[in-house]
Amino acid sequence: MKLTYFLVGLALLGAATVYLVTRDPNADGHLDIYSFQKFKRSFNVQYKNEGEESYRLSVFLENLKMIEQHNADATRTYNQEVNQFSDLTNEEFGARYLMKSLPSQLNKSLPVLNLNETASQPIDWVPKNVLPAVKNQQQCGSCWAFSTAGLLESVYNIQNKPKTPISFSEQQLVDCCGAEGFGCEGCNGAWPTDAVSYVQKFGIVQENQYPYTAKDGNCNKTLENVGFKPSKQFQVPATDAALQAALQNSPISICVDASRWSSYASGVFPQSKCSSDPNAADHAVLLVGYNADGTWKVRNSWGTSWGQQGYITLAAGNTCGLENYAIYATY
Numbered sequence: 001m002k003l004t005y006f007l008v009g010l011a012l013l014g015a016a017t018v019y020l021v022t023r024d025p026n027a028d029g030h031l032d033i034y035s036f037q038k039f040k041r042s043f044n045v046q047y048k049n050e051g052e053e054s055y056r057l058s059v060f061l062e063n064l065k066m067i068e069q070h071n072a073d074a075t076r077t078y079n080q081e082v083n084q085f086s087d088l089t090n091e092e093f094g095a096r097y098l099m100k101s102l103p104s105q106l107n108k109s110l111p112v113l114n115l116n117e118t119a120s121q122p123i124d125w126v127p128k129n130v131l132p133a134v135k136n137q138q139q140c141g142s143c144w145a146f147s148t149a150g151l152l153e154s155v156y157n158i159q160n161k162p163k164t165p166i167s168f169s170e171q172q173l174v175d176c177c178g179a180e181g182f183g184c185e186g187c188n189g190a191w192p193t194d195a196v197s198y199v200q201k202f203g204i205v206q207e208n209q210y211p212y213t214a215k216d217g218n219c220n221k222t223l224e225n226v227g228f229k230p231s232k233q234f235q236v237p238a239t240d241a242a243l244q245a246a247l248q249n250s251p252i253s254i255c256v257d258a259s260r261w262s263s264y265a266s267g268v269f270p271q272s273k274c275s276s277d278p279n280a281a282d283h284a285v286l287l288v289g290y291n292a293d294g295t296w297k298v299r300n301s302w303g304t305s306w307g308q309q310g311y312i313t314l315a316a317g318n319t320c321g322l323e324n325y326a327i328y329a330t331y
């Protein structure tokens with residue numbers, strides 16, 4: 001077995017070397033190897049054995065080539081960069097960080113939010129001290145719990161104005177929302193609306209009371225019915241104007257197609273790189289503002305080393321389907 005790994009490793013290393021020596025002379029092979037070493041150091045990456053390392057090197061080099069090609073395109077609207085996902089194929093990225101199954105559809109009988117849409121102004125909730133620091137879901141499809149916690153943190157902090165924004169427990173949602181019959185599937189995925197329904201009934205405690213483990217666990221029921229409960233939730237109509245009006249009051253939970261977000265660094269992510277089909281939704285995030293040009297500011301849960309300190313700017317309109325499942329809650 002070991003020998004097989006060794007031989008496969010040797011073969012891959014050989015292939016990588018041939019690739020480096022024979023590729024476009026403008027791109028310096030030594031710099032690529034240096035980039036891989038830098039990547040491993042930056043993200044504290046360790047591989048089980050040499051076979052794994054040489055395979056990851058080959059995937060990294062392929063990604064690096066695509067990132068370089070993307071950034072050399074003068075017509076691009078956003079930049080890409082090497083980040084913590086750069087040694088994964090797109091399929092591996094989807095399997096590890098996006099939602100695998102969405103068990104139900106948005107509850108169509110949720111009340112629709114009805115706001116005055118004529119008075120909206122561009123808004124950014126990030127400098128308003130209503131959200132804790134950007135979080136990291138790690139290898140668990142629990143984005144829905146982060147989107148839900150972000151929505152409820154906003155609602156709570158906007159109302160109560162604590163000096164340090166309160167942070168709510170994603171792990172309680174991961175462990176308990178499915179266990180209590182709300183259709184959530186922990187690290188496999190869920191709809192934020194179902195998680196908000198769970199919290200309306202059982203409450204949500206603070207992050208430090210029920211800390212995040214990035215794994216499915218047993219629901220600790222002694223922590224239920226002691227935390228914050230929002231009174232109502234609404235669906236926001238799927239239009240720019242409705243979302244902009246709702247954003248005047250609070251950030252909003254949204255679901256998107258994030259299957260090509262892995263290398264995003266900065267700039268405006270365009271509609272052409274994702275699907276706005278409701279069935280393409282594979283990730284939940286928090287809409288935290290919009291700009292005068294109609295572009296959206298979105299808070300992700302992949303840590304601050306991803307994107308713009310953890311945020312992404314999406315093109316105006318229903319980019320990546322962001323308007324399909326927008327949820328708003330009140331205190």
Ligand SMILES: *[C@@H]1O[C@H](CO)[C@@H](O)[C@H](O)[C@H]1NC(C)=O
Pocket residue numbers: 107108109110111
């Ligand atoms: C849908 O939402 C309404 C209003 O909140 C609620 O009464 C109903 O039980 C929900 N239905 C499902 C299937 O979750």
Ligand SMILES: *[C@@H]1O[C@H](CO)[C@@H](O)[C@H](O)[C@H]1NC(C)=O
Pocket residue numbers: 116117118119
């Ligand atoms: C909506 O807001 C605009 C601008 O503030 C105001 O003139 C208008 O009367 C409002 N409409 C309603 C129905 O409240």
Ligand SMILES: *[C@@H]1O[C@H](CO)[C@@H](O)[C@H](O)[C@H]1NC(C)=O
Pocket residue numbers: 209220221222223
């Ligand atoms: C559940 O939470 C309570 C209160 O924080 C704690 O004392 C208890 O140890 C927890 N139970 C488990 C199984 O973690």
